[in-house]
Amino acid sequence: MQGICQRLGDARPLDILRGEFKDGDQLIQEALAREYDVSRMPVREALRQLEARGLARLELHRGAIVSSIPVEQIGELFHLRAASLLNVKISCFTSNLS
Numbered sequence: 001m002q003g004i005c006q007r008l009g010d011a012r013p014l015d016i017l018r019g020e021f022k023d024g025d026q027l028i029q030e031a032l033a034r035e036y037d038v039s040r041m042p043v044r045e046a047l048r049q050l051e052a053r054g055l056a057r058l059e060l061h062r063g064a065i066v067s068s069i070p071v072e073q074i075g076e077l078f079h080l081r082a083a084s085l086l087n088v089k090i091s092c093f094t095s096n097l098s
Contacts, residue, residue: 016055016066023068027056 015021027050032043047064050056054073056064 016050021066023066025066026062027064027066029063 029040029043033040047056051058055067057067058064
């Protein structure tokens with residue numbers, strides 16, 4: 001289940017940042033479960049992760065709602081992602097040297 005949550009948790013933030021979902025759009029558990037061919041439980045966990053990242057908010061009787069993202073936070077997210085990718089490349093390079 002962790003792999004499924006990770007896939008959902010990685011895909012949706014990128015979709016939100018690319019503007020595929022707008023502020024106030026509803027993320028429907030059933031639709032996401034069908035899209036990823038999983039039960040609703042890993043979808044719920046992925047939506048909690050989106051909430052923890054500030055990309056969605058969970059509302060009673062409405063489910064997960066996409067949150068607007070301040071421009072500063074978008075820049076910070078891209079810098080973190082770039083740093084993470086650089087670390088992976090450096091790790092791969094140094095492991096190939098040994």
